[in-house]
Amino acid sequence: MLIRYITQIGRYFLMLKEIFNKQTKWSVMKNLIFKEIDDLVIGSLGIVAFISFFVGGVVAIQTALNLTNPLIPKYLIGFATRQSVILEFAPTFISVIMAGKMGSFITSSIGTMRVTEQIDALEVMGVNSLNYLVFPKIIALLLYPFLIGIAMFLGVLGGWMAGVYGGFISSAEFINGTQMDFIPFHIAYAFIKTLIFAMLLATIPSFHGYYMKGGALEVGKASTVSFVWTSVSIILFNYILTQLLLGS
């Protein structure tokens, strides 16, 4: 069991190496990258915006409802919304959701290519199929931090709207809270995490699709397994990175 995991992890790193081995012609690669940006990043804008806005709102309302002590200042609602959205909700929570959305898309599309021999066809022609399939996803997901940036903004905006229009706090107080004790390194921390999650999102689902065996049924199973491993890795890396960057 343990040996199987270790060989899998070894294989994953060998795959990473192979992705960068022999590059596909730029004129072809360019189009692949644009297509992945469209599928992965642009295609996720809607759901990310929707979730961030409403979860930001809920965070603000929950904080407001729990601040029953009149001695605690109201602007903490803004502060708490900002902290939780920027530090955890946008980078981590959205990434776990993306492990489901982008991840299953990546695993099933590459897995289908595997079972219908399209990957063999690429290899037989002399194409480095890993580079051809995975490299454009990695490059496209370098734009993932923009997606998370939007999630941060909309999350705080949602908090502001829910707070102000729900009558919990005045606009000025909320904004005051969002600007309080601002630590610039927190933004850096959030985006470092995001970039690492982006690489996990591009490569782990690709790994599960690329090395799958079997037929259509197994493509479905591979997508599920891929979601589990991608989200587990995101959560683990989140813990490690938080300890490394903010701890001590």
Next chain:
Amino acid sequence: MIEVKNIEKSFNGNKILKGISTVFETGKTNLIIGQSGSGKTVLLKSLLGIHTPESGTISFDGRIYSELNPDEKRELRTEIGMVFQGSALFDSMTVAENVGFPLRMFTKDNNKKIQERVDFVLKRVALTDAHKKLPSEISGGMQKRVAIARAIVNNPKYLFCDEPNSGLDPNTAILIDNLIKEITEEYNITTVINTHDMNSVMEIGEKILFLKDGLKAWEGNKDEIFRTDNEAVVAFVYSSNLFKKVREAYLKE
């Protein structure tokens, strides 16, 4: 010329190829025949390096595949065209994009030149109005022909076809067989074809390798196959009444 020496391949301890040696000649259509499950596809994929055989060597005009470095392997592969049993077209690309793919990947040709070449090969496989369709929008037989067009578009030195005319009507099947034979001779290609279609054997069987239970059971050409007394071959070839009659006619001559 492709020389195969003593190829063995197993899956999960199950030996599928049990030591096969043969020579596939240049400028000829070499056929691999045998029952379903006899290992034809596995042999073809082992030749292509999709499966790695446990033992034995495969040499492409003197280049021994297992001794090449990754770059040399890729280089060799750009000289190979392959038609998969299930066509293996890229389903996100149109027919024309599929056929033009090897050219876009490996040549410096401009779009106009690529388009002309794509038109030319699609015409040769008798497909002239499917350029803009996706693989999912055309019939299985048409997919096969697109796969053949894609395999020959970049003038390969080696052409591998896994049942190129299964699923085609008799007319188109003969057209495809003859097309493969024609281009094999015209460009002096080493062509290897998997088939269990006896019509193909009669039409284009210049060299025939008969596989049975992972072994080479017989080898010869299309004239010899109708005269041989090899039991396995006789049982395979004359399972149909039509060919029993053909054999009788042959033997009377």
